[in-house]
Each structure stands twice: as C-alpha cells, then as structure tokens.
Amino acid sequence: MKRKIKETIIKNIFLFIALVSIVILALIVIFLFIEGIPVFKVVSIKDFIFGIEWYPTYDPPSFGIWSLIVGSFIVTLCASVIAIPLGVLSAVYIAEIAPPLIKEVFKPVVELLAGLPSVVLGFFGMAVMAPWLQATFDIPTGLNIVNASMLLALMAVPTIASISEDALYSVPQEFKEASYALGATRFETIARVIVPAALSGISTAVILGMARAIGETMVVLMVAGGAAAIPESIFDSVRPMPASIAAEMGEAPFRSDHYHALFATGIILFGLTLSFNLIADYVSHKFKEVGSATL
Amino acid sequence: MRTNDSIIQTKQVNFFYGTFKALIDVTMDFEKNKVTALIGPSGCGKSTLLRLLNRMNDLIDGTRVEGEVIFEGTNIYDTGIDPVDIRRRIGMVFQKPNPFPKTIFDNITYGPKLNGVRSKDAQETLVQQSLEQASLWEEVKDILNRSAMTLSGGQQQRLCIARALAMRPDVLLMDEPTSALDPISTAKIEELIAELKRNYTIIIVTHNMQQAARVSDYTGFFYLGKLIEFNPTEKLFTKPDEKQTEEYITGRFG
Numbered sequence A: 001m002k003r004k005i006k007e008t009i010i011k012n013i014f015l016f017i018a019l020v021s022i023v024i025l026a027l028i029v030i031f032l033f034i035e036g037i038p039v040f041k042v043v044s045i046k047d048f049i050f051g052i053e054w055y056p057t058y059d060p061p062s063f064g065i066w067s068l069i070v071g072s073f074i075v076t077l078c079a080s081v082i083a084i085p086l087g088v089l090s091a092v093y094i095a096e097i098a099p100p101l102i103k104e105v106f107k108p109v110v111e112l113l114a115g116l117p118s119v120v121l122g123f124f125g126m127a128v129m130a131p132w133l134q135a136t137f138d139i140p141t142g143l144n145i146v147n148a149s150m151l152l153a154l155m156a157v158p159t160i161a162s163i164s165e166d167a168l169y170s171v172p173q174e175f176k177e178a179s180y181a182l183g184a185t186r187f188e189t190i191a192r193v194i195v196p197a198a199l200s201g202i203s204t205a206v207i208l209g210m211a212r213a214i215g216e217t218m219v220v221l222m223v224a225g226g227a228a229a230i231p232e233s234i235f236d237s238v239r240p241m242p243a244s245i246a247a248e249m250g251e252a253p254f255r256s257d258h259y260h261a262l263f264a265t266g267i268i269l270f271g272l273t274l275s276f277n278l279i280a281d282y283v284s285h286k287f288k289e290v291g292s293a294t295l
Numbered sequence B: 001m002r003t004n005d006s007i008i009q010t011k012q013v014n015f016f017y018g019t020f021k022a023l024i025d026v027t028m029d030f031e032k033n034k035v036t037a038l039i040g041p042s043g044c045g046k047s048t049l050l051r052l053l054n055r056m057n058d059l060i061d062g063t064r065v066e067g068e069v070i071f072e073g074t075n076i077y078d079t080g081i082d083p084v085d086i087r088r089r090i091g092m093v094f095q096k097p098n099p100f101p102k103t104i105f106d107n108i109t110y111g112p113k114l115n116g117v118r119s120k121d122a123q124e125t126l127v128q129q130s131l132e133q134a135s136l137w138e139e140v141k142d143i144l145n146r147s148a149m150t151l152s153g154g155q156q157q158r159l160c161i162a163r164a165l166a167m168r169p170d171v172l173l174m175d176e177p178t179s180a181l182d183p184i185s186t187a188k189i190e191e192l193i194a195e196l197k198r199n200y201t202i203i204i205v206t207h208n209m210q211q212a213a214r215v216s217d218y219t220g221f222f223y224l225g226k227l228i229e230f231n232p233t234e235k236l237f238t239k240p241d242e243k244q245t246e247e248y249i250t251g252r253f254g
Helices: A002-041 A045-050 A066-097 A100-115 A118-137 A145-169 A173-181 A186-197 A199-215 A218-223 A241-249 A257-286 B046-052 B083-089 B104-114 B120-133 B153-165 B183-196 B209-215 B233-238 B243-249
Strands: B006-017 B020-031 B035-039 B063-071 B090-093 B171-175 B201-205 B218-223 B226-232
Touching: A002 A045, A002 A257, A045 A066, A045 A257, A066 A100, A066 A145, A066 A186, A066 A199, A066 A241, A066 A257, A100 A145, A118 A145, A118 A218, A145 A199, A145 A218, A173 A186, A173 B153, A186 A199, A199 A257, A218 A241, A241 A257, B006 B046, B006 B201, B020 B046, B020 B201, B020 B218, B020 B226, B035 B046, B035 B209, B046 B171, B046 B201, B046 B218, B083 B090, B090 B153, B104 B120, B104 B153, B120 B153, B153 B171, B153 B183, B183 B201, B183 B209, B209 B233, B218 B233, B218 B243, B226 B233, B226 B243, B233 B243
Parallel strands: B035 B201, B035 B218, B090 B171, B171 B201
Antiparallel strands: B006 B020, B006 B063, B218 B226
C-alpha cells in the first residue's frame, strides 16, 4: 500500500515537471496573441500581411509586413539552396564514406558549428564577408541577401547534417548487405538504398534546418542590411521579420500600434516556424520506411 | 579430394578479425551443382567462411585474409580483382529476410538494373522467371507493385532468393536462410533448394543438422575455426571419420 502511494507521488511529480514547460509555452503563445491582435483594429489582416509599406513611425503609420515576409522567405530559400546540399552530403560522407578516424574529427566539428554564437557569425559577416562581397561584385553594400543567406546556411548545416546523419545511421545494416551482395558498389548502395531508406529523416532534417534559418534573428539583424522593401536582386538588402522585431522593439512605445504590430509580426513568424515543425513531424511519420523484415 | 568438378576451392585460408583468428587453415572444394552444407556450433567460423566466398567480409573493418579462394581458376583475393564483379556472380541470401523497402518488382530488378538491364520487357521477363524459380510467382504475380515489406517472413525470404537469382549467379550462398522462419516456410525453402541445385551451386550454413542432412550432398563440420571433417552428407551423418563430428551430430556437445 505504501509502495503504491509512493509510485503515485513519483508519477505525479513527473507529470508536473512535464506540464511546466507545456504551460509556459502556452502562456507565451497566449501573451503573443494578446499583445499582437490589437493591431488589427487599425489595419486589416489582409493589409497587414500583404501591405508592402512598413512605415511604423510615420504619421499616419502604415503596417504592411509583406516586404518583411518576402525578406524572411528569400534569405531562408537562398540559405536552403546552400545548406541542403552541404548538410545532406556531409551527412552522407560522415555516415557512410568517411574512414573512422576522419569521422571522429568531422562529426564533432560539424556539431561545434551549431554551438557558434550567432552574434559571432554576424561579426564575421559584417567584418569579413560584407567588404569582400562589396569589392568582388562591385555593389553598394555587402550587407545583403547573399551575405545573410550564406551565414544562415552555415547555421542550418549542423542541424541538417546531424539529423540526416542519424537517419542514415538508422538504415538497417541488412539493407546495405543485401545491396552489396547483389554486386552494387558503395555509391550505388548509397544512392539507391541508403538515401531512399533515410529520406523521411533527411526531409525532416531539411525542414528543421529551414525552420532554424527563418527564426534566426541576430545574423539577419546584423548582415541582411535592414531595408524594408521588396528586393529586386540577391544583392539587395532586406529586413526579415525577426530582424525587424529585434531592431524596433526597443524604440516602440509600450502598447502603441507599432508595439502591437511587432507582436503581430511575431505571430506570423511563430505560425511559420510552427508549420515547418508540423510538416517535419508529418513527413517523418508519413514516409517512414517500414523497418526490415516483419516476421 | 573431389577436384573433378569443383567451382570454388579454398586453399589454406586463415581469417582474422583484428587479432582474433576466426578460421584456421581451411582447405575445401565446393562441387558444381551440388549443395554443400556447413555445420558447427555458434562461433565456429562457418558463416565467416561463407562470407569469405563472395568477399562480404571486406565490408567489416579490421579483417584480414590469408590463403587463396579460387573461383573458376582465379584467386578472388588477388589484387586487381573487383569484389563487385565477384558478388555479381556469387549471390547471397541472409539469415534474416532483408528485402529493400521497395516494391516487389523493384526488389528483383535492383541487381539487374545495376548490370545495365534497362528495357522494361527484359525486366518483366526476369522478374517472372526469378519469382517462378523461387516458387513465389503464383503468390505475388498480382501484387508486384506492392511493397515487399507487406509479405510474410517466408515470402520475403523467397523474394530475397529470387532477387539473388535475378543476377543469374553461378553460386548461391545461404547463411542460415531458414533460422528465422516457421516450419512451413522452412519446408518450402528446402524444397526450393532441391530444385535450384540443378542450375546452381549452393553453399548453405545451417544450425539445423536435420536440415543439413535433408538438403545437402556434402557437409563440412567446423569447430573453433577449423574444418574438422568434410565428407558426403550421408557418410558424415552415418559413419563420420572424426570422433568430434560424431559427438557433435549426436548432440554430446555444441
């Protein structure tokens, strides 16, 4: 009887601890919505999202975040173009090709990349990349989409690489043996058996990497250039949503329309990262290759 | 002994996992179009030997081979021999059915496609022939586009046999192919082995001595990395030359 009570108490302690983080998350989301929704009294949802003019401090102000959304998407997209091949191929290399010694060096180094504070990356972008881009391509500023995308890619690579790598590792050894025994080379085995079998995990990795890039603040704040306009080339400056929020929150008067508009931008951003995560979750379940033989 | 019609010979083969010597001085002749069974207690080296014959052990780091494995006149461990070519001619079926998570059709055509069989017609013929040879055609002919993972364990194993046969190998290596199957599926695979030996040379590792006695023409008994006795199956199971063999087959150790 005493043992039973003890079990119940322990069970409830764990339940409580698990609930804490969920409750906190829920409170933050509720807070985000409470602070964000009032902006829709001065601007319609449609004008807010699709308006291209972001002049929050003008009189009258205009709160259209379309150029911020485009900014976020364009840097995320460009970053993905760089980060997906880099991340996936390095995962393939580490998981399947590298000799053990090299694997032991590469794996932690790639993971270390994830540990780099984003402000340090931002420094690098401002002090090294920007002048180089400016000089090489003869453009007015090196703080632009290309610069931001490259740094975001650098931040997404560890996420993509390490999750893809786990997916590749979990491909059963039996599949590989079957392939080799049929006279496949290592590259045929990788391309036709291992990668397809790990595809759901790799897709999840890619989506989570992109979610990381779209939510990243410091790098885009420092190197994207900050122009709230629809870009015309990849050398234009943009102002992605997180950068806009971070830059303006300090100067927006408490509970002003501007303040609410920034929170509303946060809602949009939250919606985007949430949907990325939901898609990742869906993909990882939907396309799960059923393991080896079911006996 | 029997060198008249042999297809694979091992000559004084030693095999090392790191510093552990898993095979000691193994010399054997495998006769063409016969079934040879390798028996012995766990860890005796029989599976290791089997995997040596198509260089599957190459995939394990830190292994080393000494001696020669002669397949149709060439030592397959000579430098300059591509293990990929060897594996295309010496097929393998594993202990646990391991179809790819692809359709039944794609499982069969996986190997042939690597060999350059591109035409749909040729592929379809091959799929039918291979499945017929593996006595699976009747059961799956209407569901060729279904995932191989939906088949039962026994069907999966016959699919794996069909997949190996689709490469038109000369030799088929089977590593305890029925140890994960129920008795009915096992009986089907054994029937299949009897059928297949008309066209293929089969080398089978088994834990099941009755199975060795039922399906094989020759049997080799291994113990602690050594080939203790290699004789026609009937002789080995009735009047073995070696005392150790007799003790093992009568269940006194192992």
